[in-house]
Amino acid sequence: MQRLEANQTEAFRSLDKALRGEILAREEIEELFRVPSKSEAFYAIQYASRKISESVTGGKAEIHGQIGIDIGPCPKNCQFCSFAACNKVFPEPSVLPTTEIISRCLDLEEAGANAIYLMTTANFSFARFIEIAQKVRNKLQKESVLVANIGDFSYEQALELKRVGVNGVYHALRLGEGNTTAINPKRRLESFAAAKEAGLILGNCVEPVGPEHTVEELVEKTLIAREANPVFSGAMRRITIPSTPLSQYGMLSEGKMAHILAVVRLAMGHHILGNCTHEPNVHGAVAGANLLWAEVGSNPRDVEGETHRGISVERCREIYWEADWEVLSGPSQFFQSVRV
Numbered sequence: 001m002q003r004l005e006a007n008q009t010e011a012f013r014s015l016d017k018a019l020r021g022e023i024l025a026r027e028e029i030e031e032l033f034r035v036p037s038k039s040e041a042f043y044a045i046q047y048a049s050r051k052i053s054e055s056v057t058g059g060k061a062e063i064h065g066q067i068g069i070d071i072g073p074c075p076k077n078c079q080f081c082s083f084a085a086c087n088k089v090f091p092e093p094s095v096l097p098t099t100e101i102i103s104r105c106l107d108l109e110e111a112g113a114n115a116i117y118l119m120t121t122a123n124f125s126f127a128r129f130i131e132i133a134q135k136v137r138n139k140l141q142k143e144s145v146l147v148a149n150i151g152d153f154s155y156e157q158a159l160e161l162k163r164v165g166v167n168g169v170y171h172a173l174r175l176g177e178g179n180t181t182a183i184n185p186k187r188r189l190e191s192f193a194a195a196k197e198a199g200l201i202l203g204n205c206v207e208p209v210g211p212e213h214t215v216e217e218l219v220e221k222t223l224i225a226r227e228a229n230p231v232f233s234g235a236m237r238r239i240t241i242p243s244t245p246l247s248q249y250g251m252l253s254e255g256k257m258a259h260i261l262a263v264v265r266l267a268m269g270h271h272i273l274g275n276c277t278h279e280p281n282v283h284g285a286v287a288g289a290n291l292l293w294a295e296v297g298s299n300p301r302d303v304e305g306e307t308h309r310g311i312s313v314e315r316c317r318e319i320y321w322e323a324d325w326e327v328l329s330g331p332s333q334f335f336q337s338v339r340v
């Protein structure tokens with residue numbers, strides 16, 4: 001058996017370049033995505049990704065905890081989401097009581113989550129969100145990191161988030177945006193800009209990836225993610241919502257996702273510390289994911305109001321243990337890595 005597989009010299013050159021901290025060009029990223037599954041370069045990419053993720057964080061991985069605070073039919077109709085009105089999973093809106101939201105945030109904080117996220121559907125009242133975020137902020141430890149995962153927002157709204165003590169936002173220009181969603185991609189980019197201008201820290205990810213996506217689209221979304229200059233990026237797979245149009249494509253395996261998140265890691269450069277994978281799994285963490293998600297409340301991948309797919313902080317710790325990662329204690333270092 002040959003040691004080196006043919007035609008992979010360029011891929012090895014690109015991953016060496018990424019290991020040195022140089023920024024990869026579009027063509028190099030594309031080539032890394034095209035490396036065949038189970039080839040030598042396929043594993044070398046994951047090795048390089050793990051090396052970078054460890055070296056930029058001092059070997060400490062993170063767990064971020066998210067509370068989905070509402071459910072209901074969302075007019076943005078992202079076909080991959082169980083809240084999309086067109087998917088008819090949740091015909092009636094409902095919101096968790098604020099006391100319950102606060103208590104779940106405190107539970108996540110107590111369990112050791114390095115950041116706490118409040119997630120809503122896109123049309124959730126911004127004024128109500130601000131009220132809830134302010135109450136949560138007042139109960140969390142001063143140094144705890146609070147992040148909003150909400151619909152698109154203006155500069156003024158970004159300032160308002162900042163005013164009530166929100167440290168950052170999770171926001172992504174998703175695969176298929178404007179095509180399998182009713183959101184103009186331009187609107188997503190405007191939210192990135194608003195967050196930055198208002199001094200909110202951004203996290204994003206290449207998502208939600210399914211077998212239907214081409215390498216060209218993965219490259220395009222990876223470059224957009226990098227240009228937004230987040231503190232973490234990564235890759236999340238699309239989870240099939242049964243009986244919806246996208247279910248015909250099935251899902252990607254965790255093995256294939258490990259390759260994708262590793263290429264995203266190499267593409268981001270060393271100044272972007274975090275690399276997430278979702279849903280959490282050992283293979284992804286072995287391949288360089290240093291951010292896993294614990295979830296409670298509602299969830300766009302579930303068909304029941306209280307998530308069954310989301311896992312606990314403790315379960316994320318077990319996954320990291322299996323993948324031989326140490327877990328950071330205290331507030332997220334990703335969110336301390338930039339000055340805003």
Ligand code: SF4
Nearest residue numbers: 074076078081121122
């Ligand atoms: S992903 Fe967000 S914007 Fe899209 S349908 Fe679901 S809740 Fe609405």
